Amino acid sequence: MAIKASIYHLTHYKYDNPVQLGPQIIRLKPAAHSRTKVLSHSLKVTPENHFVNLQQDPYGNYLARFVFPDPVTEFKIEVDLVADMTVYNPFDFFTEEIAVKWPFDYPEDLRDDLKIYMTPEPSSPALDAFMATIDTTPGQGTIDMVVGLNARLQHDVGYVIRMEPGVQTPEETLTSARGSCRDSSWLLVQILRRLGFAARFVSGYLIQLAPDLKALDGPSGTEVDFTDLHAWTEVYIPGAGWIGLDPTSGLLTGESHIPLAATPHYKNAAPISGGYIGQANTEFAFDMQVKRVAEHPRITKPFSDDSWDALNALGQKVDADLEAHDVRLTMGGEPTFVSIDDFQSAEWNTDAVGPTKRDLADKLIRRLRERFAPGGFLHYGQGKWYPGESLPRWTFSLYWRKDGKPIWHDPALIAAEHKDTGVSHEQAEALMAGIASELDIETDMIIPAYEDPAEWIIKEGSLPENVDPSNSKLESAEERARIAKVFERGLTKPTGYILPV
Incomplete structure (x- = not known):
């Protein structure tokens, strides 16, 4: 089970004089190819006196065309949606044999359809210079190549929030080494097209939820839940289809990305486009909110806060009862240790023994003796014997006195496992x-x-x-x-x- 998150998106224009709105094109319905499941969606437009035509553009994106017959003093758009934030693996796809290595040719029956996604914009000096630094050695892995380019842009182009309308040219983004999400995404589209890939520009929603646990290394992500309009790139790989690349984060797109429009050119992916006739001062308001409307138990958060509080209260009550009746409990445990260098090998997962397990166990118990029981006695003996195994397992034990007096005086007399004596x-x-x-x-x-x-x-x-x-x-x-x-x-x-x- 996963988290269900709701988005409220408000765009509100107010005019101090009545104006005549031209046709307004709204692209705020999640695209059909969204891998994040959208459970519900609604679009409300004010003024209510309008005509609306629900359409699909030539690229399969949903759009709504609104026509307002009367002059207006406000134009308000409200979107509500609920998304199932089930985590998925963005690398869960297959690649056709022809496209495993770069360069490759798209199948003949797709070339005409993809031609518009493969045609780059006119070149420029900074873009030519950047292209010259890309490793174009034939035979390299296709997925590795596009993933590496995506990560490189995240590193080379600093992210900024630009309130100005429009999208920078690749020349502007590369020269300044700064850009918004839409600037970096359009740059990546142009780079991929010059390398022979079919690529498109995507606008959509980004939902980022605060993680249950902090990362042990690297960034932990957002501290609070938030959502915003976002832009990224998609590249077409035979067998895999359209794969999302987010140059703002340097990662593949995941359940946090909900596409609204995917087009060959960014101009046709704007969430809202249109104009008005008249003279007026405009007051603009924008708001986006995200809420968790349902949370189910999961590995990283098996209980809600209320459940944890109730569980802790019950535990404290049990502890008080045990203490009142002088009941003393001990609890045994078997902490599991694995090799930090080779934790995926069979001896740390499925096999009873292996080439390094005993040697590492010997080193571990000697370190435990040095820290907790200097003068302790090491004992190497027989462990558990499970059905179906040819021999009993071994056990390394450490014994010491509570008063601190040594039991064993010369640790060198106990041979180390890795030495041939x-x-x-x-x-x-x-x-x-x-x-x-x-x-x-x-x-x-x-x-x-x-x-x-x-x-x-x-x-x-x-x-x-x-x-x-x-x-x-x-x-x-x-x-x-x-x-x-x-x-x-x-x-x-x-x-x-x-x-x-």
């Missing part, structure tokens, strides 16, 4: 003999432990004829390593020693 079974036997002596136990009580010869003879016999135990082709990395280790050591040598006490 060359210890043999003879030294293991000598250690066990020393322990027996300290405990005043006869050394003949020490029992050597061996691998089961019958089991390993069967395992060896099960291997293919062209495979030997040291180079097994078994799928399980654990099984391969174990077989190689056992046959390298030999079945007649002890694997360890046991001292029953």
